Amino acid sequence: MAYAIKAEIADSGAETFVFTAQKTMYGGKRIAVGDTVFLFASETKGGQGLVARGVVTAAEAIPLKPGVERQTPRVSIAVNRTALASRPLGRRELKAFADWQDGRPQTELNFKFYRQATNKIVGLSEPAAAFLAGYF
Incomplete structure (x- = not known):
């Protein structure tokens, strides 16, 4: 399975990344060890969008807090970088893809990352993963 993460990435050229x-x-x-993950440096934190692809080397679900009714699941992961992006892909390039029903991989990425601007880990469809693979 392929995933993508949008997070603060201080050094996009690093060999390993840890996201807590x-x-x-x-x-x-559902992200797990061995999964492919595409790393997006969050533009709200000074990043430029897609920076790297890697493989998950560690994944641990954070336990939910007892007594709290609505919680967003959280996961800590470690990633070994396998490639650097060869061209830009971020909010500016994806902004035009806003017809949520068109089925395009660019629209899926825009919807999952930029409709709600929070940093997050998301699962990707096969077409979206194939689209992102073309940036390496």
């Missing part, structure tokens, strides 16, 4: 207690949406809570 990240929100998950759209199936992101």
